Amino acid sequence: MSENIRENHRVSGFSKFDKQARRRWLLDHFLPGHDSGDFAFFDATNPDLQEVVDNFSENTLGNFPLPFGVAPNFLINGKVYAVPMVIEESSVVAAASSAAKYWLTRGGFEAEVIATEKLGQLHFRWGGHPDRRAALFPELERRLRHVTSGITARMETRGGGVRGMQWKHLPAVNEQCYQLLVRFGTGDSMGANFINTVLEAYATEIELWSSDSEQLNARERDLEVVMAILSNHTPNCTVRTWVRCPIEQMNLAGSGVDAADFVRRFCFAVDIARQDPYRAVTHNKGIMNGIDAVVLATGNDFRAVESAAHAFAAEGGTYRSLSRCRVVDGIFHFELTVPLALGTVGGLTRLHPLADIALDMLGRPSAEELMCVAAATGLAQNFAALRSLVTTGIQRGHMRMHLQNILSSLEATVTERKAATGFFDGRTVSHHGVRQYLEKLRG
Ligand SMILES: CC(C)(COP(=O)([O-])OP(=O)([O-])OC[C@H]1O[C@@H](n2cnc3c(N)ncnc32)[C@H](O)[C@@H]1OP(=O)([O-])[O-])[C@@H](O)C(=O)NCCC(=O)NCCSC(=O)C[C@@](C)(O)CC(=O)[O-]
Ligand SMILES: NC(=O)C1=CN([C@@H]2O[C@H](COP(=O)(O)OP(=O)(O)OC[C@H]3O[C@@H](n4cnc5c(N)ncnc54)[C@H](O)[C@@H]3O)[C@@H](O)[C@H]2O)C=CC1
Secondary structure: OOHHHHHHOOOOOHHHOOHHHHHHHHHHHOOOOOOHHHHHOOOOOOHHHHHHHHOOOOOOOOOOOOOEEEEEEEEEOOEEEEEEEEOOOOOHHHHHHHHHHHHHOOOOEEEEEOOOOEEEEEEEEEOOOHHHHHHHHHHHHHHHHHHOHHHHHHHHHOOOEEEEEEEEEOOOOOOOEEEEEEEEEOOOEOOHHHHHHHHHHHHHHHHHHHHHOOOOOOHHHOEEEEEEEEEOOOOOOEEEEEEEEEHHHOOOOOOOOOHHHHHHHHHHHHHHHHHOHHHHHHHHHHHHHHHHHHHHHOOOOHHHHHHHHHHHHOOOOOOOOOEEEEEEOOEEEEEEEEEOOOOOEOOOOOOOHHHHHHHHHOOOOOHHHHHHHHHHHHHHHHHHHHHHHOOOOHHHHHHHHHHHHHHHHOOOOHHHHHHHHHHHOOOOOOHHHHHHHHHHHOO
16 A cells, blocks of 8 residues: 555544545545445434434444343342343353253352442542641541532432542552542442542542642642542452252253263362463353343443453452352352442443343343342353353354354355254354355255
């Protein structure tokens, strides 16, 4: 590509273009051979709804659909749920459904929210001596709470608000680095915007305090706010979920695998993931298959959930599996503890029409109830994946589902699809094998 052409690929003011102009510019500069119908393929027929979707993010060109599915038969804390799941990967919904069905007749999933505290951080540079903090903090805290009382009042009526704060010294960054660590309750919201609003009001007030407090000497007036933002590390916003049943009931119908042998191999696999980070990352990916699908379906922030989960898995310095397994007195226990900062109000939860339906499907849960459902789906997913891994291997079930994608990529007709599905039932599926089969079929 010549310099000239590259120059033409740059653009100024793109964010001001309307959607048609954005599409046109992309077609002219980056997508020869396409037309604007390619972007419009999944546009909503209702223009008002399309506008809502366009406003979810920026520079939008079209909609990018993902399948919206459901895993029925989830018995969680004595209530049966049909769990909404949005995911692009084959066999995840099938695996969650299969594990839900398995546990439906074995007591189901139990789940309890351990804590729901979120954190926010205000970082600042301060010229005072660290030992002066104890004397200065009461006045500062009183002023910070006072200045945000209008913002926090309604959240307090929901049992949330500012739960406490600490003034920390971070000499590892540099001698003048300080952090205000604030603990929040955010009710049924994930709370990012609430927390950030409070913290930014604190940022203004702390600078004001440094300039007008009579308690401060000249050095102590040297204060500069660096940034104010929530922390996505939420080790005190966690949920625990578990399944348990006598080993003799852990039969796998039609597999020929003995229940005790299955449990022994299953626990062995979990123990490996407790110790070996390479295995733990894959193991936890399986858990997140389930959790992310529920998080996406309900319009929650999956990046926040992902980063918090992996930080939690690495607490203590070694990355470990989030789930653990044990057998006590002939009873199989399998459990998962995971941080989940979820909301059932705010963000996209009610704005996205399918997230709204997903929450209806769950019976308009509180944030705590949604934490229980998402965690149980993660544990179910983990159970199904491990059950396959230690018995048939993952490819049998996974590739059976993925077969449909391979057939789509090879543009199989309905008749070819039907024939191939029958042919590969019980046979090993591979892209090459399916291609060969279709070539033979097509003569
Ligand atoms: C795939 C299954 C469930 C098949 O398992 P199966 O026993 O052959 O299924 P089945 O045909 O006997 O059906 C039993 C039930 O499974 C569900 N089920 C079965 N098929 C479907 C389907 N088409 N659509 C929806 N649900 C399905 C459904 O609940 C069904 O009950 P029914 O509805 O008939 O009353 C099993 O092999 C399995 O659980 N495999 C694990 C798959 C998995 O974990 N996939 C994730 C991708 S791999 C990965 O990303 C993570 C991993 C594995 O690396 C993590 C790790 O290493 O730990
Ligand atoms: N680092 C991060 O994770 C960041 C995430 N975000 C985004 O912020 C959004 C989530 O922020 P939120 O503050 O949760 O959403 P939001 O800004 O839509 O606010 C939720 C609001 O709903 C109101 N509300 C009504 N009923 C409530 C109830 N029962 N409980 C609690 N609040 C109730 C409250 O005023 C609350 O502040 C997500 O879209 C996320 O992606 C934004 C900035 C940073």
